[in-house]
Amino acid sequence: MKQAFLFLFLFLSLLMGSLVVFKIATIQADTTNTQESTSETIKTPFAEGCNKCHGDEDAYKEWTQAGHSHALVNLLEGPYEVKTSCLSCHSSGYTLFAERGIPGHPYNEKTAVNAVACSSCHSHASKEEHLLVVPANKLCISCHKMDCGCAGAGIVHQSQAEMFLGREGAGVKRMPSPHVRAMKKRCVHCHMAKNEPKKDGQETVAKHGGHTFKADFSTCGSAGCHDSVDNDMATKLPLYRAEIEAKMKEVKTMLDNAADNTSQAYKDAKLNYDMVKGDSGYGLHNIPYARALLEHSLSLKPQLTFAKDQ
Ligand code: HEC
Ligand code: HEC
Ligand code: HEC
Ligand code: HEC
Ligand code: HEC
Known part of the structure; x- marks a missing residue:
């Protein structure tokens, strides 16, 4: 009898505890939802941080110059009606925060901070070549x-x-x-090929290919095709x-x-x-x-x- 009481007591306190946690989570979700996307608190849920280590590399510099890094702005300022589902292609972070659902961190057109950023295509947890999230031939499509x-x-x-x-x-x-x-790498073959000569042996940020993802017709002639x-x-x-x-x-x-x-x-x-x-x-x-x-x-x-x- 005593044991049964103890069990009931434990069960009830657990239930109360989880209700309180749930309530806090909802309040957090509500407040985050109403804030502007410029707010610092919104940025924290998904700070990609790749630039901390990769910021000096060509890949990063090229990416900042090209379409993928503008994908979110162009979506929000574009001519079509914006729905949250648009973010699945226009913003990395959507899959993690909106699809998997992280309590307290709604990810929608108001809170989104990322364009098509590094983590749309790479993850340090991946076993693919160049840490791609899916093999190159499936990525772009x-x-x-x-x-x-x-x-x-x-x-x-x-x-x-x-x-x-x-x-x-x-x-x-x-x-x-x-x-x-x-x-074999489909789109990547043409769109990431780097054919520009390096100037004076210096590392140059490409105008075509690499992480600009811009195709150049000079690819047609390369490799004797x-x-x-x-x-x-x-x-x-x-x-x-x-x-x-x-x-x-x-x-x-x-x-x-x-x-x-x-x-x-x-x-x-x-x-x-x-x-x-x-x-x-x-x-x-x-x-x-x-x-x-x-x-x-x-x-x-x-x-x-x-x-x-x-
Ligand atoms: C996560 C979704 C996603 C993936 C994966 C993706 N793209 Fe894009 N891509 C976009 C979006 C969204 C835009 C539109 C950007 C904009 O607003 O101009 C875009 C734009 C482009 C453009 C136009 C760029 C410009 O400067 O105007 C090219 C070219 C391109 N992508 C090639 C590729 C190639 C090649 C791959 C594979 C290596 C790829 N994309 C993978 C979403 C993606
Ligand atoms: C399946 C992935 C995907 C989804 C979902 C998606 N887009 Fe895009 N969007 C792209 C890609 C890829 C491009 C680049 C196309 C190109 O450069 O030819 C793009 C380009 C754009 C552009 C710039 C070029 C243009 O067509 O004017 C706008 C604006 C845009 N999308 C709005 C939206 C809106 C609004 C939604 C949701 C209703 C949406 N997109 C959903 C993949 C997607
Ligand atoms: C749209 C998809 C896409 C995005 C976004 C992207 N990458 Fe890549 N990245 C690739 C692909 C595909 C390769 C492999 C190219 C190949 O196989 O030739 C690659 C290769 C690389 C490599 C190794 C080869 C090289 O070019 O130096 C590095 C490093 C890299 N990416 C870093 C980054 C960083 C940092 C970002 C964010 C600024 C980023 N990538 C964004 C698709 C992407
Ligand atoms: C703490 C530093 C650090 C951070 C943060 C970091 N990386 Fe890396 N990354 C590394 C190191 C170190 C390597 C291994 C470098 C090498 O072997 O050339 C690496 C390797 C990679 C490669 C493979 C390059 C190749 O040549 O194939 C890619 C792609 C990459 N990182 C993408 C990312 C992306 C995307 C992010 C953000 C989500 C990120 N990294 C965040 C340190 C970091
Ligand atoms: C045989 C080489 C080749 C292959 C393979 C290829 N492309 Fe292209 N792509 C080009 C060329 C060349 C252009 C035109 C560039 C220009 O007009 O300056 C282009 C244009 C584009 C554009 C429009 C770019 C813009 O600035 O508006 C997008 C988006 C694009 N390709 C995506 C892809 C995707 C996704 C794949 C894979 C399904 C792919 N491409 C495969 C060569 C290729």
């Missing part, structure tokens, strides 16, 4: 893909992954870019571009003049157009696929309805 419903239903935000892998378009068979087989002497890409690319842009114009005129934008034919034609546009503006990552997508859109013309005078 985890964010540069269109299936996020980001900018609102039916708006293709970006489509580099789908275009490069040649999939998800309407009415066209799978058609991966030849580069998928040729480049495309003729680097007369650089056949320098003559071919403008021709491809002109061809794709002309087809895009034709599809756009067709879509603009369509009277009914609810039919499946219209949606398919628009999806293909948006995919090419969301890639780089002109389907650069897979020209044959871009061509096939736009041709399919044009083939749907007889199924679209147009105002009488068209």
Whole structure:
């Protein structure tokens, strides 16, 4: 009997204790939520701190110059309605704080502090090469893909992954870019290649490649892939571009003049157009696929309805 009482007493005090802790956690959560993102207390939940040790390295300096380091600002100041889920690609810290949920540290568009920072791609706990969070060939496509419903239903935000892998378009068979087989690290191969000569043997922060993630057409000629002497890409690319842009114009005129934008034919034609546009503006990552997508859109013309005078 005495034992049972002791047990009940212990149980009740434990329950009370946890209720108090829970209450404190909620209060903290509430107060943090209402503070501005500039506040120091908000910064502490996720101070990445990589710069303490890596701040002098090229990787860090390059990153500060390029798009990924502006991803949060561009999201918040951009033209679309911002939801917390946008942070999954636009801010490192989201996965840790919002998805796993750390009590007292809500991570949302008001409290977010990180752009696409080092820890979006690296972790000292990783066993991958260069401490990447996922292997290089899977890394970029985890964010540069269109299936996020980001900018609102039916708006293709970006489509580099789908275009490069040649999939998800309407009415066209799978058609991966030849580069998928040729480049083990996929996007990294072109976008992180460093071809700039070092000036006077000095370490230089690259304008292309490395952690700027900017591709440079000089990559085409390196490793003997495309003729680097007369650089056949320098003559071919403008021709491809002109061809794709002309087809895009034709599809756009067709879509603009369509009277009914609810039919499946219209949606398919628009999806293909948006995919090419969301890639780089002109389907650069897979020209044959871009061509096939736009041709399919044009083939749907007889199924679209147009105002009488068209
Ligand atoms: C965590 C998500 C994420 C990952 C992983 C990611 N990106 Fe990005 N990337 C973004 C976002 C968001 C932007 C848009 C930044 C902005 O606002 O301009 C972007 C922008 C870019 C740009 C345009 C840069 C500029 O200066 O305008 C390039 C090129 C790019 N990424 C290449 C890559 C490559 C290559 C990889 C793989 C090594 C990669 N990205 C991995 C999210 C990601
Ligand atoms: C699946 C990952 C992902 C999600 C989720 C995501 N974005 Fe993005 N966003 C990107 C990438 C990658 C880029 C860079 C695209 C490029 O440079 O071609 C980008 C670029 C942008 C840009 C700058 C370029 C532009 O299109 O104007 C804005 C603004 C933006 N995103 C807003 C949003 C908003 C708002 C949301 C949520 C509703 C969102 N994003 C959700 C990956 C994502
Ligand atoms: C968008 C993804 C991404 C982001 C963000 C990123 N890295 Fe990297 N990083 C990579 C990839 C991919 C490699 C491997 C490149 C390769 O295999 O050629 C790499 C390689 C490295 C390396 C070793 C090779 C080198 O280039 O020096 C260091 C060091 C490094 N990163 C540090 C950083 C630091 C510090 C930050 C934050 C400023 C950062 N990275 C941000 C993707 C990223
Ligand atoms: C206390 C100092 C310290 C901090 C903080 C730190 N690192 Fe490191 N990091 C190191 C050291 C030391 C190495 C090993 C250096 C080497 O072997 O070249 C390393 C190695 C790495 C590498 C591998 C580079 C390569 O050549 O493959 C990457 C990537 C990296 N760190 C990323 C990060 C990121 C991302 C953060 C922040 C989340 C971070 N580090 C924070 C000290 C630090
Ligand atoms: C064969 C080389 C190559 C491969 C592979 C490649 N890209 Fe590109 N990418 C380029 C070139 C070249 C540009 C155009 C750069 C320019 O216009 O200056 C570009 C443009 C882009 C842009 C637009 C950059 C901007 O400044 O707006 C993004 C984003 C991008 N690539 C992401 C990716 C992703 C993600 C992958 C992998 C799915 C990938 N790329 C694979 C060469 C490549």
